[in-house]
Amino acid sequence: MSFDPSVRKKKKVDCEKLCPEWECRQPGEFEGIWVIGEIEDGKIHEASLQMLTPARDIANKLQTWIEGVLIGGDKEALEEAAKEMIYHGADKVRIIYHPDLKVYSADQYALILSEVAKQVKPEVIFVAATLRGREFGPYIANTLRAGITADCTNFDVDMKTGDVVMIRPPFGAIMLAHIKTPTRRPQMGTARPNVFPVPERDESREGEITWVELDNVPPKRTFLEEVKIIPQTEVPIEKADYIVSGGRGVATKELWSLLEELAKELGAVVAGSRKAVDMGFIPHEKQVGQTGKTVKPKLYIAVGISGAAQHTFGIREAGIVVAINKDPDAPIFKAADYGIVGDAKDILPLLIEEIRKLKQQSQKSN
Amino acid sequence: MRIVLGIKWVPNTQAVRFDPKTGTLIREGVPSIVNPHDLDATEFALKLKDKFGGRITAITMAPPAAIMGLQHVIGMGVDDGILASDRAFAGADTLATSYVLAKVIERIGDVDLVVFGQETIDSSTAHIGAQVASWLKLPYVYYVEELVDYDESKKEIVFRRKLEDREEVYKVKLPAVISVAMHSQKPRPVRMSYKIRAKLENPIQVWTNKDMGLDPRCIGLKGSPTIVAGITWTPEVPRKKQVFKGDPKEAVKWLIEKLKEEGVLPF
Ligand SMILES: Cc1cc2nc3c(=O)[nH]c(=O)nc-3n(C[C@H](O)[C@H](O)[C@H](O)COP(=O)(O)OP(=O)(O)OC[C@H]3O[C@@H](n4cnc5c(N)ncnc54)[C@H](O)[C@@H]3O)c2cc1C
Ligand SMILES: Nc1ncnc2c1ncn2[C@@H]1O[C@H](COP(=O)(O)O)[C@@H](O)[C@H]1O
Numbered sequence: 027m028s029f030d031p032s033v034r035k036k037k038k039v040d041c042e043k044l045c046p047e048w049e050c051r052q053p054g055e056f057e058g059i060w061v062i063g064e065i066e067d068g069k070i071h072e073a074s075l076q077m078l079t080p081a082r083d084i085a086n087k088l089q090t091w092i093e094g095v096l097i098g099g100d101k102e103a104l105e106e107a108a109k110e111m112i113y114h115g116a117d118k119v120r121i122i123y124h125p126d127l128k129v130y131s132a133d134q135y136a137l138i139l140s141e142v143a144k145q146v147k148p149e150v151i152f153v154a155a156t157l158r159g160r161e162f163g164p165y166i167a168n169t170l171r172a173g174i175t176a177d178c179t180n181f182d183v184d185m186k187t188g189d190v191v192m193i194r195p196p197f198g199a200i201m202l203a204h205i206k207t208p209t210r211r212p213q214m215g216t217a218r219p220n221v222f223p224v225p226e227r228d229e230s231r232e233g234e235i236t237w238v239e240l241d242n243v244p245p246k247r248t249f250l251e252e253v254k255i256i257p258q259t260e261v262p263i264e265k266a267d268y269i270v271s272g273g274r275g276v277a278t279k280e281l282w283s284l285l286e287e288l289a290k291e292l293g294a295v296v297a298g299s300r301k302a303v304d305m306g307f308i309p310h311e312k313q314v315g316q317t318g319k320t321v322k323p324k325l326y327i328a329v330g331i332s333g334a335a336q337h338t339f340g341i342r343e344a345g346i347v348v349a350i351n352k353d354p355d356a357p358i359f360k361a362a363d364y365g366i367v368g369d370a371k372d373i374l375p376l377l378i379e380e381i382r383k384l385k386q387q388s389q390k391s392n
Numbered sequence: 393m394r395i396v397l398g399i400k401w402v403p404n405t406q407a408v409r410f411d412p413k414t415g416t417l418i419r420e421g422v423p424s425i426v427n428p429h430d431l432d433a434t435e436f437a438l439k440l441k442d443k444f445g446g447r448i449t450a451i452t453m454a455p456p457a458a459i460m461g462l463q464h465v466i467g468m469g470v471d472d473g474i475l476a477s478d479r480a481f482a483g484a485d486t487l488a489t490s491y492v493l494a495k496v497i498e499r500i501g502d503v504d505l506v507v508f509g510q511e512t513i514d515s516s517t518a519h520i521g522a523q524v525a526s527w528l529k530l531p532y533v534y535y536v537e538e539l540v541d542y543d544e545s546k547k548e549i550v551f552r553r554k555l556e557d558r559e560e561v562y563k564v565k566l567p568a569v570i571s572v573a574m575h576s577q578k579p580r581p582v583r584m585s586y587k588i589r590a591k592l593e594n595p596i597q598v599w600t601n602k603d604m605g606l607d608p609r610c611i612g613l614k615g616s617p618t619i620v621a622g623i624t625w626t627p628e629v630p631r632k633k634q635v636f637k638g639d640p641k642e643a644v645k646w647l648i649e650k651l652k653e654e655g656v657l658p659f
Contacts (some may be wrong), residue, residue, distance in 0.1 A: 045610035132522075133531045157555045161534035164519035168487060168526035173617035176517040184621075194620075195626065196515065201609075202624050247531035247568070251550065252561035262556070268658060295656055303575070310575055311556075317516055325656045335626065342629050346656045348647065350639040354637060363632040364650050366643045376644040381657075384648070388659040 027185045032088050034149070034188050039209045048171040056149040056211035059085050063096045063111050063119075064158060070096075070107035073154035073219035078115040080181045080222055081152055084190060085117075087183040093148065094119040097135055099128030105235070112233040115225045119170045119233060120146070124240040130158065131248045138243060141209065141226025143170060148192055148212050155216040167214045173207035174214035177193035179221055190215070195316055200335045220264045220343070260295055263312050268294035269323040269344075271314055273337075274301040275330020275351065276370050283328055284320055284374040291381045297321065299331045314340040329370050350374075393446035393542070396497050396506045397437045397470060398524070399430040401454050401461035402514040421435045430509035431579035433572040434465045436536070437507045438580065444542055447471045449500060453481055453492045458573065462596050467582035472595035474500070480601045480612050488615035490523030495604055497528060505549070506569040518571070525569035530568045533562050537576040 027089040034054060041050035056186035061081050064071040081092045094111030096119065098104050104126040108119040122142055127135070143151065143166070153163035155177055167174035175192035179202070189206045192215040196203040208215040263269060270289040276282055279305060289296045298308045300315060314321055322343035329350045338361040341347055352369045359365040366373055403422045426434075450465045452458050453476040462473030463656060476496050484492070497503055506525075508595050511518035518534070525532035533551060541550040541559060547566040553573065564570075590596075601611070608614060634650070637645045651657050 043609065043614075045615050046606060046609055047607075131531075132533065133525065136522075136526070157535050161522060161532060162515075162516050164486070164522035165526045165532060168490060168523040171487065171617070173485065173487065174519060176519060191621065192540075200626055202626050203620050204624065205618050206621045206624040207617050208619065214425060247565045248533055249563040250560060251563050252559075254559040256554075256557055256559060258557060259431075283393040294497075317513075325651070336627075339626070345629060346651070346654050348651075354635070359635050360633060361629070361631060363634065363654075364647055365633070366640075366647060367635060367637040368640050368643055372640040373644060376640055377647070380644055380648050384657065385659050 029088055029185050029188055033186075034088075037188070045171070050277040051211060052354050053149070053209065053211045056147045056234060056236060058086075058090050058146075058148045058150075058255070059092045060095050060143070060148040060212070060307050061092060061116065062109055062151065062153050062163075065096065065098055065103055065107050066155060068100065068103040068106075071154065071156060072109045072224060073156050073159070075114045075217065076222045077109065077152045077154050077217065077226045078111070078225050079219065081150075082115050082225060084150060084181055084183060087185070088149070088188060090149070091117040093117065093146075095122070095139065095142075096120070097122040097127060097139060099123065099125045103381045108235045110227075110230050112235075113227045113229055115231070117233050118236065119191070120236045122238045122240065124243045126243050126246070129250050131246045131250070132158070132161045133165060133248065134244050134246050136162040136169060138167035140166050141187060142238065143212060151212045151214045153214065153216045153217045159216060163216050165216070170212065172210050172212050172214050172217070175205045176216050178215045178217045181215060188346055189213070195339065218320060220322065263295050263314065264319050266295040266321065267324045268292050268323070269297050269314075270294045270327045271297040271299070271331060272302050272307065272327065272329050273299035273331030274305065275332075277302060277305045277307055277330070281330070281370050281374070284370070284378070287373055288327070288378050288381070291378055291385065294325075294327070299334075299337050303377075316340065328358055328362065329374065331358055332356050333361050393440060393444050393544075394502055394504045395437050395440060395446060395448045396503050397434060397448055397450045397465065398493060398506065398508045398520065399434065399450055399452050399461055399465055399596055400427045400509075400512050400514075401425075401458035402427045403514055405513045424457065424460070424465050427509055427512045427514075429511060429513070429572075429574040430465075430470075431510040432574055432577040433507050434468055434470065435577035435579040436539070436572045438469045440539060440542070443467070443539075444544065446504075449474060451476065451493060451496050451500075453477070453484070453489055453496070456598075457596075457602060459596055462588065463590055464582060465638060466595060467587040469583070469586060470578055470653075473597070473598060474605065475598045477598055478601040480608060482561070483613035483616065484611065485616035486517055486519040486616045487617055488611055490520050490527055491610055491615060492604070492606065493520065494527035495525050495606060496599065497524070498606065499599075504547070504566045506530070506567075508569070508571045510571050510574040521569055527563035528567075530567055530569050530571065531564055533564055534571045535573045536570045537573045572594040
């Protein structure tokens with residue numbers, strides 16, 4: 027079944043039934059999909075480009091366009107970011123500019139974006155759930171009194187009504203909730219970084235860029251006083267090709283150091299389950315799973331991890347998954363390609379030895 | 393400093409099981425707890441009070457049992473609590489929940505700082521803080537880890553926070569709303585003497601919608617633009633599921649062979 031665009035225009039709500047603090051808006055007047063582009067260090071954030079992937083799918087289904095939306099005070103950076111959004115799939119880009127917007131301030135940006143959204147009337151707004159996105163995204167949604175669904179893992183369209191279906195794991199990753207906003211526009215959704223791929227870049231793509239130059243802006247109330255970039259000593263887990271991941275089963279000093287040794291031999295990054303975070307073996311940034319990160323390495327080795335749905339949720343996009351666990355009934359074996367039933371204290375030293383051998387061989391033959 | 397602290401009383405999700413037949417939650421016998429990340433928020437607020445004095449009021453919108461959550465944080469040193477509880481609040485999404493919380497905060501009046509946890513373990517939207525800030529038209533900072541400075545005369549507070557790859561220091565004009573990063577504090581234990589005081593002095597008020605007088609169209613299900621249209625199982629990712637059981641040496645050899653076949657080894 028395909029969507030009949032005339033349905034969109036006919037959507038009406040009874041203003042009497044709405045909360046008087048909501049400002050009555052007719053859904054039928056809203057069209058187009060916004061993807062808000064976050065700019066960091068003068069460049070468009072990869073997570074924002076990733077949101078163009080579901081946006082394209084929904085735009086096709088709703089037979090409408092994608093508009094990238096940028097806000098800031100650095101003209102060159104904005105122009106560059108706008109082009110990138112177009113190369114990656116936006117049909118057009120709106121740039122909201124004022125020299126006082128050089129530095130991000132959540133409520134200030136959100137208030138401006140909300141005001142522009144009220145005028146432009148997009149039917150959908152997608153925001154990447156980076157830490158900043160989690161700050162200004164719900165602020166915009168609330169200022170518009172719109173519905174917002176956090177951390178979606180998929181989006182769809184109800185072809186009968188034209189409502190976007192926001193799909194997210196509620197309360198544990200075993201079930202997925204399908205959430206709709208039938209009477210309010212815009213409909214807002216966020217997705218965590220790396221849940222969707224960056225769409226292919228095509229420099230031949232063209233699109234209109236509209237500059238909205240503001241005369242004045244709401245006052246800043248949060249001031250970024252200092253930024254310290256933390257030098258990345260290793261690849262963040264969401265970008266790693268090789269991950270060795272540990273859970274409660276290896277949460278002892280001795281076993282954990284074996285795990286780290288294996289990672290070192292493989293050139294892998296160490297990650298872990300929530301239990302590993304709770305027990306202090308890794309920081310939260312290295313937690314894999316529903317409330318941690320989604321990873322997509324070529325190889326993921328899970329050691330002493332039981333394989334709770336909330337954990338395996340984060341490795342759906344991984345290439346080959348290996349599990350080492352002493353319990354033959356551990357659910358991780360159902361989420362793995364290759365599993366070894368055994369004690370990490372026996373398996374890890376042997377595995378390290380074999381990997382070392384292989385490495386030496388390959389170094390010799392080079 | 394006048395501080396309001398938002399907490400939620402949640403089922404201990406670690407203990408929750410699903411009924412595989414119906415796909416519904418088995419809540420019976422599942423103990424509830426204060427959302428663990430709200431204990432970080434509580435500790436953060438208590439530290440501010442230790443340093444600069446003031447008063448902390450914990451608030452929650454929830455069914456009556458959540459009074460235990462308020463008692464818990466009062467046991468940690470929070471001064472008093474307000475439970476916004478009414479059948480009419482039920483079925484609220486984050487917009488309608490944040491609306492009630494914002495109205496509670498307005499009714500308390502003259503608040504300098506509203507402190508939330510990073511997210512709840514039962515819904516983990518991390519929306520409530522930003523939404524309350526928007527209702528109250530206040531500035532908002534998410535993921536705060538550490539207090540750097542507070543200037544009482546200027547009504548300015550300075551925080552440090554860590555984003556993906558950077559540390560940021562923010563100066564914020566009060567009144568403001570913040571959310572405290574999970575795992576960023578070491579929440580202090582409950583003190584028996586505080587708990588006893590809480591029992592004797594009864595510092596918890598229950599506010600129903602009779603007290604609050606909110607328009608029924610703005611609260612509960614009616615005040616919630618989002619609806620849950622359905623629930624489905626998470627589709628399974630196809631995996632090879634080959635398992636080796638036996639001698640560790642053999643097992644490792646087997647694994648290496650498989651990884652070579654797949655061509656996924658880095659060398
Ligand atoms: C809403 C919600 C969100 C959550 N989000 C996440 C998330 O993002 N990420 C996450 O990881 N979890 C998450 N969890 C927690 C999750 O449900 C599990 O509790 C957690 O993943 C279990 O961690 P684990 O596998 O390390 O520990 P356990 O479940 O305790 O498993 C330890 C495993 O180690 C094995 N083992 C023990 N000793 C050895 C040994 N010597 N050698 C080999 N194997 C051994 C055991 O057989 C067992 O299978 C979430 C839970 C909820 C409710
Ligand atoms: N019903 C509630 N009452 C009071 N505070 C809440 C409530 N729900 C959420 N919060 C606060 O908002 C934070 C974020 O919650 P959430 O948006 O549900 O992830 C929590 O850590 C709490 O501090």
